[in-house]
Amino acid sequence: MHSESVVAAQHYLTYLLVIFLVGTLGGKLAGKLRLPDVVVFILTGIVLGPSLLGAVDIPASSTVNQLILLFGACFIIFHGGMITEFSVLKQVWRTISLLSVTGVLITALIAAAAAYYVFGVSFLTALLLGSILASTDPAALVPIFQKFPIRRRVAQTVISESAFTDATGAIMATVVFGLLTAEGAISGGAVIGEFLLLALGGMVVGVITGGIAAFLISENDRGLLREFTPMVVVITVLGAYLLAEKVHASGFMAVFVAGLMIGNAGSLKLTILPKEEHAAHQFMDAVGLKLRMLIFILLGSQVDFSVLRQYGLPALLVVLVFMLIARPVTVLASLLPDRRAGWSRSEVLFFFWTRETGVIAAALAGMAAGAGLAEGKLISAVVFVAILLTLLIQAGTTPWVAKKLGLLEADNGSGPKEEKGA
Known part of the structure; x- marks a missing residue:
């Protein structure tokens, strides 16, 4: 005879077995069909x-679902920070x-206006929904840019945007959710102050935790934990998030900045040996999958068809506004003022199309639903609907669009000549 808690644990282990078994087969199928794996995972979850x-x-x-969403979101944002290069950040x-501040606000407001009407x-x-949609998806973008030689500064900028907007979008969603659940009126100054406190506090925590972690796995006499690099990554993700939340800062911003510190340890005069660096990235890729x-399988499994029947067509209209109006307006407002970067017309058009919604939006939506909103x-x-459309249509055609716009580089790293600014 097993206790009730043991039986419940066995049920959850069975669910994990099914998810990993079918998910692995789905990932293989996605590779054969040349589709983003998350699309197959969602469809698998529905079935x-x-x-x-x-x-x-x-x-x-x-609690199990919330744990998976929280840790998954933190881990993926951390990975986004690790693959963001200071050298590219300096250029663009x-x-x-x-894109990550003004752009998030523009995207959220346009999507919110559509949802409101x-x-x-x-x-x-409506603004909470717009804030959730404002985060892009490094989990879908990174594999595409690793597989296809899209112009380096374009690829790095899109990846950096996705990493930063994950953090800022999550902060905005947190602030709006707080407004929804707060009692009494709240001033605009208080909202701005809360946003800055969450963002700046998260940055400080991320710098401290990421700097300590980079030091502990670096090549120096006090790099005590070099051989435990993957575990240091997990500890850093958990530590940065929990410490930031403890001091009422943004845990998502903290884990992103911590990843940025480790990924750019060389700029901090710390050397992480190739062996440890490879182990970290290999671990991140495996766990990220x-x-x-x-x-995404959980997200698909939680789809309520009665709700989709009720909201499906209006949701499609909101998502079309989000994809075809909010994104181009956001890109134009963010890229054109940066004369120093000198973005070409083809690069601007590529940014119009490269706008996937995925893991972070799913996690935030799940947390909103789980909170009883x-x-x-x-x-x-x-x-x-946004995840399915943007990943299936936009992510699935990103390499083709890059080729048509002349943004695919040759294997030797030489690409087409830069066009004149748009």
């Missing part, structure tokens, strides 16, 4: 979920700053 086969049934409000920091919800609810499986199901439905 496995309670609405069809019932092989996976983990409620959005459960104005563009990235505008289409669904008739309160503006704060498992987390993508968990998050009245419009949680509506938000989940819109986010699901």
Whole structure:
């Protein structure tokens, strides 16, 4: 006879077995079909979920689901920081700053306006949805840029944008959610102050935790934990997030900056040996794949078809506004002012199209639904449609669009000559 807790644990282990087994096969299929694996994971989750086969049934409000979403989001944002190079940031920091701050605000406001008029919800609810949609998806973008030789500064800028917008979008969603659940009126100054406190506090925590971790795995007499580099990564992710949240700062910003510190240890006069660096990236890739499986299969399994029937067509309209209006306006407002970068017309058009929604939006939507928000199901439905459309249509055609725009470089690193600025 097993206790009730043991039986429950066995149920969850069964769900994990099914997710990893079917997810692995789905990832293989995605490679054969040349599709982003997260699209296959979502579709797999729908089939496995309670609405069809019932092989996976983990409620959005459960502690297990929230744990997976939180750790998965932190780990993926951390990885985004690790692959962001200071050298590229120095060249295009104005563009990235505008995309990740002003751009997030523009995207959120346009998407919120569409949701406000289409669904008739309160503006704060619509703004929460827009804030969730404002985060891009490094988990989908990085594999594409690793596989296809897209012009280096373009690829690095898109990856950097996705990493920064994950953090700033998550902060904005946190602030808006706080406004939704707060009692009484809150001034605009208080909102701005809260945003700055979350962002700057997260940066400070990230610099401290990332700097310590980089020192401990570096090539020096006090690099005590070089041989435990993967575990140092996990400890840093958890430590940065929890410490930041403890001091009421942004845990997401903290883990991103911590990853940035480790990924650019050389700029801090610290040398991480190639062996340890390779171990860290190999570990991040392997764990990141498992987390993508968990998050997106769970997201698919939690899709409520009755909610989709109710909100599906309006959600499609909001997502089309998000893709075809919000993104181009955001890009033009962010790239054109950066005269120093001298973005070409083809590069600007590529930015128009490269705008995937994925892991972070899924995690934030899941957390909103799990928190018992009245419009949680509506938000989940819109986010699901956005993820499916942007990943299937945009991510699936990104290499083709890059080729048509002349942004694919030769294997030797020489690419087409830069065009004159747009």
